[in-house]
Amino acid sequence: MRTRGNKAVKRRDFLRTLGWGAASVGLAGLGGGTGCRKKDRLPNIVLIFTDDQGYGDVGCYGAEGFETPHLDRMASQGIRFTDFYVAQPVCGASRAALLTGCYPNRIRLHGAPDHRARHGIHPDETILAELVKPFGYATAIFGKWHLGHLPPFLPTRHGFDEYFGLPYSNDMWPYHPERPDGYVDLPLIEGETIVDYNPDMNNLTTWYTERAVGFIRRNRSRPFFLYLPHSMAHVPLGVSEKFRGRSAQGLYGDVMMELDWSVGEVLRTLSELGLEEDTLVLFASDNGPWISYGDRAGSAGPLREAKGTTWDGGVRVPFIARWPGRIPEGAVCREPAMTIDVLPTIAGLLGAELPAHPIDGKDIWPLLSGEPGAVSPQEAYYFYQGNRLEAVRSGRWKLHFPHAYRTLAGREGGAGGMPVRYEQAETGLALFDLAADPGESRDLVENFPEVVDRLTAMAQAFDADLQAHRRPHGSVSEKQP
Numbered sequence: 001m002r003t004r005g006n007k008a009v010k011r012r013d014f015l016r017t018l019g020w021g022a023a024s025v026g027l028a029g030l031g032g033g034t035g036c037r038k039k040d041r042l043p044n045i046v047l048i049f050t051d052d053q054g055y056g057d058v059g060c061y062g063a064e065g066f067e068t069p070h071l072d073r074m075a076s077q078g079i080r081f082t083d084f085y086v087a088q089p090v091c092g093a094s095r096a097a098l099l100t101g102c103y104p105n106r107i108r109l110h111g112a113p114d115h116r117a118r119h120g121i122h123p124d125e126t127i128l129a130e131l132v133k134p135f136g137y138a139t140a141i142f143g144k145w146h147l148g149h150l151p152p153f154l155p156t157r158h159g160f161d162e163y164f165g166l167p168y169s170n171d172m173w174p175y176h177p178e179r180p181d182g183y184v185d186l187p188l189i190e191g192e193t194i195v196d197y198n199p200d201m202n203n204l205t206t207w208y209t210e211r212a213v214g215f216i217r218r219n220r221s222r223p224f225f226l227y228l229p230h231s232m233a234h235v236p237l238g239v240s241e242k243f244r245g246r247s248a249q250g251l252y253g254d255v256m257m258e259l260d261w262s263v264g265e266v267l268r269t270l271s272e273l274g275l276e277e278d279t280l281v282l283f284a285s286d287n288g289p290w291i292s293y294g295d296r297a298g299s300a301g302p303l304r305e306a307k308g309t310t311w312d313g314g315v316r317v318p319f320i321a322r323w324p325g326r327i328p329e330g331a332v333c334r335e336p337a338m339t340i341d342v343l344p345t346i347a348g349l350l351g352a353e354l355p356a357h358p359i360d361g362k363d364i365w366p367l368l369s370g371e372p373g374a375v376s377p378q379e380a381y382y383f384y385q386g387n388r389l390e391a392v393r394s395g396r397w398k399l400h401f402p403h404a405y406r407t408l409a410g411r412e413g414g415a416g417g418m419p420v421r422y423e424q425a426e427t428g429l430a431l432f433d434l435a436a437d438p439g440e441s442r443d444l445v446e447n448f449p450e451v452v453d454r455l456t457a458m459a460q461a462f463d464a465d466l467q468a469h470r471r472p473h474g475s476v477s478e479k480q481p
Contacts, residue, residue: 054289056301065249070264078322089314101343101361120148129159143229201238294413
């Protein structure tokens with residue numbers, strides 16, 4: 001039996017002995033929470049996570065060729081972060097960081113595992129669903145998981161009551177344009193049962209949205225955690241007939257308009273049920289755009305490079321949060337923050353215990369709530385590719401260590417779903433002032449040697465500590481089915 005589970009049960013039972021039911025524990029009673037509007041109701045949490053959507057693919061972040069009115073309205077009713085990051089610029093690792101509050105390297109979940117992988121999230125890790133579960137939350141995930149596709153790693157084994165979606169990326173199927181023989185049939189899973197293979201990509205966004213709306217309606221009278229990690233806008237792109245041909249940008253724009261519609265459906269349902277002031281809604285993307293796909297890819301806006309690199313175009317993403325009455329309307333935060341900070345922030349709102357093992361994220365509620373003078377609680381953020389530390393950001397400064405990276409080197413991407421091949425480039429030690437130069441174009445390494453020395457020392461110390469305290473991922477032997 002898992003120790004963490006025993007602790008959760010003991011905490012729940014202790015609360016009940018004090019007269020607090022698990023579904024109605026107020027934040028004041030928990031002593032240390034900062035967020036509920038109603039004294040006897042915990043906040044609902046909706047976490048929307050898109051796939052391969054670029055920094056410049058939302059109207060309020062400069063999108064062109066299509067409109068995102070619901071996301072723009074969400075930003076006008078809440079807060080928009082300009083310098084929000086994911087921990088790694090690739091699907092699986094990015095999700096591991098979001099759900100655990102840890103750098104993926106700490107828990108050995110790198111890259112984007114496919115059907116051949118025998119590893120996944122370790123049973124002793126605490127993910128967001130398990131964090132909120134002892135407080136009586138209904139929990140669901142509708143969309144892409146990517147923390148392991150074998151039964152021990154599925155969402156239903158890690159705190160989620162409901163699961164419907166794909167276990168990994170939607171291009172990991174027999175119709176891959178470059179590797180048609182590299183993948184088996186793509187499973188669509190409900191709970192722990194495969195209900196279809198190679199599902200129609202055009203229906204995924206609608207299916208996930210319908211499930212999300214139904215989940216909210218069924219659980220309107222209790223706190224819920226809804227995780228909505230869309231498969232789109234990852235290739236192969238799919239869009240329903242209601243949005244096909246709607247965008248001036250073509251298929252990618254159509255897909256983005258449907259994702260925006262999905263956000264609108266969630267917000268509309270919360271409004272209809274009178275749950276807006278009880279619900280924290282968070283929106284982000286998992287990494288930058290996959291630009292080798294050209295007309296099937298998004299835009300990093302003013303940022304350098306894209307998915308698969310630790311330049312800001314690969315790791316800086318749009319992030320919007322709304323909670324009427326708790327988050328100020330129309331606010332903009334320019335402090336750096338990262339997905340690893342989501343779990344400890346939610347823990348702080350609930351008064352929940354953080355995991356006993358080390359995590360890397362910190363509570364950013366002062367930033368989210370627009371507290372005057374609030375600054376990032378992190379001295380620095382670290383950017384890995386695989387298990388290699390490539391860059392560090394502290395305040396306005398970002399230092400790249402020498403490394404190779406993929407680039408199109410000014411070339412256009414592919415067309416019609418067929419990508420072009422990247423070239424390999426290299427950077428030496430390079431320093432950028434992101435406040436003045438978000439495109440990382442002017443290397444200041446010779447101008448500020450004291451900054452270079454400070455960031456180098458911080459990065460070396462952090463990496464040494466992380467490597468010394470890495471935890472195992474979960475694994476299934478080859479002999480197990």
